[in-house]
Amino acid sequence: MLKRFLIYAWPVLFIFVMMAGCKKLDDINHDPTRPTTTSPAYLLTGAEKNAMDYLYSTLQNGYIGMHYAQYWSGNSRVGDSQYAIDENNNTAFWNFMYVSLHNLDKIIALNNASGNNPAAKNQNAIATILKVWLYQILTDSYVNIPYSQALKEGANITPAYDSQESIYTSLIDTLQQQITALDPAQPTFTSGDVIYNGDVAKWRTLAHSLLLRLAIRVADVAPEKAKAVIEAHYQSAMTSNGDNAQFAYLATAPNKFPLNDSEREVLDFFVSTTLVDYMKGTNDPRLAVYARPAKATGLITGLVYGISANDPSRLAPDNYSYPGTQIYSATMPGILMTYPEVAFILAEAAARGWSVGQPAASWYEAGIRASMAYWNVTAGVDEYVASVPYTAGDWKNVIGTQKWLALYPQGFQAWFERLRLDFKKPNGDSLFIPPYSGSLDQNVKFVPSRLTYPLGEQTQNAAAYKKAASDIGGDTKATKSWWDKF
Known part of the structure; x- marks a missing residue:
């Protein structure tokens, strides 16, 4: 090389x-x-x-x-x-x-x-x-x-x-x-x-x-x-x-x-408001796996993305949530690829009109259910699936948001899919935000x-x-x- x-x-x-x-x-x-x-x-x-x-x-x-x-x-x-x-x-x-x-x-x-x-x-x-x-x-x-x-x-x-x-x-x-x-x-x-x-x-x-x-x-x-x-x-x-x-x-x-807190507390990251607020808004039962309650409040609270450590609106660290204990477990597996990703790929393929055996809605639901099962989430799954229905006319946003949630904590793959699909929330509102304090690279104000x-x-x-x-x-x-x- x-x-x-x-x-x-x-x-x-x-x-x-x-x-x-x-x-x-x-x-x-x-x-x-x-x-x-x-x-x-x-x-x-x-x-x-x-x-x-x-x-x-x-x-x-x-x-x-x-x-x-x-x-x-x-x-x-x-x-x-x-x-x-x-x-x-x-x-x-x-x-x-x-x-x-x-x-x-x-x-x-x-x-x-x-x-x-x-x-x-x-x-x-x-x-x-x-x-x-x-x-x-x-x-x-x-x-x-x-x-x-x-x-x-x-x-x-x-x-x-x-x-x-x-x-x-x-x-x-x-x-x-x-x-x-x-x-x-x-x-x-x-x-x-x-x-x-x-x-x-x-x-x-x-x-x-x-x-x-x-x-x-x-x-x-x-x-x-x-x-x-x-x-x-x-x-x-x-x-x-x-x-x-x-x-x-x-x-x-x-x-x-490699990223575990079994021997020391990992203080580098909080979950973002982007993730927490969206999951709260849909009553996503995976939230308790993806994030842990803040020490000061017992509530899951995200930190605004990219906010400066010196920003006056920022609270003390104990008011924000660290990633979930399973995400930081010593035995958390290194993910190469999982079935939920495959199901969402096929949902998108079906949405594009390609022949993949089932309609997009079926693959979409399969992806959500497989993601829940991956994290051993059983309570509230049926209710959640019903609350985030597949919409053919908005397939990119609907599939994109659920695939993004299912790819956690595969940061690189989720970043690539964010770039490729450029998805928003299913209602058309922006899901992602520019860094709160402004990008240090003026050529990249939204995401590299x-x-x-x-x-x-x-x-x-x-x-x-x-x-x-x-x-x-x-x-x-x-x-x-x-x-x-x-």
């Missing part, structure tokens, strides 16, 4: 590779400071954990994803709510996503070099599916990124950036190829896969589901392609929460969910459309960086993704 990446990646990789490839994280007893023999199983565990640790960390999901989705608002550190990018966090996110990609690519290289691993075909397919997942997150975050030249270690330390459109085309083709390559009758990972324990059928289901995510995201720029992909794959995608793709964290260090490239790219990969910045219309937070038409 980048020169800095090549210099520092291998020491970092060895730290993650140390983790034994095992069926459960609680089998990992290796000293993380001592290298061990690299194998596909070790690399898979390292890649899965490394990616989830950064996608759900305080610094990346907390200060970027959850803020840009407007689920949370900053406590004492409010610049992130006002869209000031912390360059250290930004660089770490970029670098460690590529570290995970490198781990996954190494699995394929090791299997191809050995020539005698009977599980190689399935292992390579699983690694490739995970690569697609990570590349989509990267391109949706930055737009054009190093892709086709990105993982050629030593051969090209200044890789070109591929266009987002070409990356999407490649990712869709790649997933379809992996579906064909996966063979439940052949050996697979017997250890190391924390997400599905090497279950080839589950990985195939995930590949079909990720195709739906890719396709619906390009629905406004490549509708015929999106329609064809969704209609071809929806029947083989997830059908219940039993298919969910999640990384199972444990209650013991060092394998706890992307992350700017890490500063190191400007010097370590200068020519490719300049071309990429020019190709996308400028390296600013206001530059839109290829798929973002509204």
Whole structure:
């Protein structure tokens, strides 16, 4: 990848590779400071954990994803709510996503070099599916990124950036190829896969589901392609929460969910008024899971998004609600994709007139009920479903708000969907607000459309960086993704 990446990646990789490839994280007893023999199983565990640790960390999901989705608002550190990018966090996110990609690519290289691993075909397919997942997150975050030249270690330390459109085309083709390559009758990972324990059928289901995510995201720029992909794959995608793709964290260090308060109180974030007020207005029974009562009042109270710590209207911290205890649990799973998202994708597909087996209203209700079930919410579900009916003439707002609620706490995915659908409340009122104190970036007053490239790219990969910045219309937070038409 980048020169800095090549210099520092291998020491970092060895730290993650140390983790034994095992069926459960609680089998990992290796000293993380001592290298061990690299194998596909070790690399898979390292890649899965490394990616989830950064996608759900305080610094990346907390200060970027959850803020840009407007689920949370900053406590004492409010610049992130006002869209000031912390360059250290930004660089770490970029670098460690590529570290995970490198781990996954190494699995394929090791299997191809050995020539005698009977599980190689399935292992390579699983690694490739995970690569697609990570590349989509990267391109949706930055737009054009190093892709086709990105993982050629030593051969090209200044890789070109591929266009987002070409990356999407490649990712869709790649997933379809992996579906064909996966063979439940052949050996697979017997250890190391924390997400599905090497279950080839589950990985195939995930590949079909990720195709739906890719396709619906390009629905406004490549509708015929999106329609064809969704209609071809929806029947083989997830059908219940039993298919969910999640990384199972444990209650013991060092394998706890990265953003947890099991050992210390996390004071960085309050839930936003955007989330709390909307959920209160619809009597959403998930609110008690998503947020906890404020210490001073016993009530769930959000903080206005982006409000300054010194604003005179702001009350003492104990008057606002922190995220829910389950969200901050040591065993909160790292979510890759869940069935509620699939149901809402199919609701939107049906609303667009595509053939997905059921009408939009049925998929919409299935998505809400699956989200409730995911959080073990049972009381008040029927009443809630009846109070937020599907409306065909307002499908974008109706589906958009419920999908946004169901994606909590997947900050990055919720941010991408906020940009793509540009939805409001079902009554047409604005759901999201600009930062209360005004954006620190005057070009982005509402929400960033992307992350700017890490500063190191400007010097370590200068020519490719300049071309990429020019190709996308400028390296600013206001530059839109290829798929973002509204």
